[in-house]
Amino acid sequence: MINSQFVPDKPQTTVEQFEVERKEMVETQLRDRKIKDAKVLAAMSKVPRHEFVDSWCQALAYSDRPLPIDHHQTISQPYIVAYMTEAANITPSDKVLEIGTGCGYQTAILAEIAKQVYSVEIIPELSQQASQTLSKLGYKNIQFKTGDGYQGWVEHAPYDAIIVTAAPKYIPHALIKQLKIKGTMVIPVGTWHQDIVVLTKTENDIVLEKTIPVRFVPMRKKF
Numbered sequence: 001m002i003n004s005q006f007v008p009d010k011p012q013t014t015v016e017q018f019e020v021e022r023k024e025m026v027e028t029q030l031r032d033r034k035i036k037d038a039k040v041l042a043a044m045s046k047v048p049r050h051e052f053v054d055s056w057c058q059a060l061a062y063s064d065r066p067l068p069i070d071h072h073q074t075i076s077q078p079y080i081v082a083y084m085t086e087a088a089n090i091t092p093s094d095k096v097l098e099i100g101t102g103c104g105y106q107t108a109i110l111a112e113i114a115k116q117v118y119s120v121e122i123i124p125e126l127s128q129q130a131s132q133t134l135s136k137l138g139y140k141n142i143q144f145k146t147g148d149g150y151q152g153w154v155e156h157a158p159y160d161a162i163i164v165t166a167a168p169k170y171i172p173h174a175l176i177k178q179l180k181i182k183g184t185m186v187i188p189v190g191t192w193h194q195d196i197v198v199l200t201k202t203e204n205d206i207v208l209e210k211t212i213p214v215r216f217v218p219m220r221k222k223f
């Protein structure tokens with residue numbers, strides 16, 4: 001009979017190991033792929049991505065891929081989070097709207113850079129869970145709401161930047177309305193084939209730039 005005292009525990013990844021993996025992620029997945037904004041690189045170096053995923057996939061937290069979260073949703077690949085945040089051109093005085101809180105990882109990255117973040121999620125449990133994770137990590141500049149992202153969050157509009165992390169077929173009109181003049185919206189658009197669109201609003205026009213192809217979960221129409 002084996003004395004259980006002598007059976008080694010399954011090796012657990014330590015906080016230090018996660019930090020090493022996070023540094024490597026920033027170097028190989030972000031810097032090497034031309035992410036340049038120092039604020040984005042600093043935020044991605046700091047936020048503990050492993051705290052946002054289930055324990056069974058924590059070992060993959062810093063790998064170059066999206067990961068599953070609850071309710072059949074996904075947390076985007078680190079590069080896509082960095083790409084979208086850089087494209088949104090956020091400064092420390094900004095008020096930012098995020099649509100699709102999910103596990104709250106992108107929310108944390110935004111909260112590291114912006115003054116205030118408002119995040120809307122259609123699945124109540126995900127919003128609650130993200131709110132718990134982010135308050136445990138000490139963030140105080142985020143407000144959460146369960147609701148339909150197609151409507152934005154009008155009470156706090158207009159926003160300097162809007163980031164959408166679920167893909168609609170067309171850019172929702174309410175979101176364009178809630179963006180400040182000279183503000184930027186970054187949004188995946190399409191169904192099977194999607195591209196990240198960077199929208200900038202001018203005094204009397206909007207400018208659209210279609211950038212990289214992506215695959216996000218669809219933006220749902222209703223609860």
Ligand code: SAH
Nearest residue numbers: 100102103105106121122149165166219220
């Ligand atoms: N940024 C997230 C990615 C989550 S995946 C992260 O870092 O984890 C996209 C999220 O958008 C899902 O949580 C999904 O429930 C949410 N979503 C889908 N349609 C929505 C809508 N109409 N309004 C708000 N959130 C929506």
